[in-house]
Amino acid sequence: GAVVSQHPSWVICKSGTSVKIECRSLDFQATTMFWYRQFPKQSLMLMATSNEGSKATYEQGVEKDKFLINHASLTLSTLTVTSAHPEDSSFYICSASDRKGRNQPQHFGDGTRLSIL
Amino acid sequence: AQSVAQPEDQVNVAEGNPLTVKCTYSVSGNPYLFWYVQYPNRGLQFLLKYITGDNLVKGSYGFEAEFNKSQTSFHLKKPSALVSDSALYFCAVSPASGTYKYIFGTGTRLKVLA
Numbered sequence: 001g002a003v004v005s006q007h008p009s010w011v012i013c014k015s016g017t018s019v020k021i022e023c024r025s026l027d028f029q030a031t032t033m034f035w036y037r038q039f040p041k042q043s044l045m046l047m048a049t050s051n052e053g054s055k056a057t058y059e060q061g062v063e064k065d066k067f068l069i070n071h072a073s074l075t076l077s078t079l080t081v082t083s084a085h086p087e088d089s090s091f092y093i094c095s096a097s098d099r100k101g102r103n104q105p106q107h108f109g110d111g112t113r114l115s116i117l
Numbered sequence: 118a119q120s121v122a123q124p125e126d127q128v129n130v131a132e133g134n135p136l137t138v139k140c141t142y143s144v145s146g147n148p149y150l151f152w153y154v155q156y157p158n159r160g161l162q163f164l165l166k167y168i169t170g171d172n173l174v175k176g177s178y179g180f181e182a183e184f185n186k187s188q189t190s191f192h193l194k195k196p197s198a199l200v201s202d203s204a205l206y207f208c209a210v211s212p213a214s215g216t217y218k219y220i221f222g223t224g225t226r227l228k229v230l231a
Contacts, residue, residue: 105166
């Protein structure tokens with residue numbers, strides 16, 4: 001149980017385009033989803049916390065107009081990188097937490113490798 | 118400021134030997150503690166957690182972790198390492214109040230040598 005599916009796994013696109021990444025909880029309802037960015041050989045950097053039906057909470061230094069997050073249902077959150085540039089190239093990972101409480105682990109997707117040419 | 122430390126960037130161990138990956142934390146109250154493993158180009162896989170109770174927690178793939186409240190540590194252990202255990206390991210701490218956010222350690226790369 002507790003499977004999180006992230007799509008796409010890899011995406012390569014031209015500078016200036018927008019890219020949407022989906023994060024789905026397959027077998028549980030996720031009231032809260034998290035979006036992380038991971039640089040090579042580094043830890044995960046939390047970008048934002050996404051709550052179903054409300055606006056996402058962004059971490060300091062993360063541009064909310066650049067990284068649009070939508071959490072329209074209890075099983076789906078999306079991250080859209082708008083007008084992407086090469087410096088946005090990174091590994092993006094989502095995770096989801098179910099409604100049972102903070103003592104339950106976050107469940108992670110397999111990540112999306114984004115390359116901007 | 119709250120923080121999680123994984124003091125070793127890399128741990129090398131021979132196959133069949135016991136392994137330890139260290140984690141200490143500086144978080145107020147009684148936080149919840151987690152270990153995750155990451156394989157190349159993959160997300161994080163949950164290994165085990167400590168919420169309350171016995172200080173020795175058993176998890177997936179033969180891993181266990183020892184919670185020490187006085188030392189604010191939560192070291193990951195395995196009695197006999199496998200080459201397939203080679204991966205990146207993250208310690209995460211969830212404060213017992215406030216948001217559900219994790220505070221992650223910087224990660225430790227485990228290399229098990231055949």
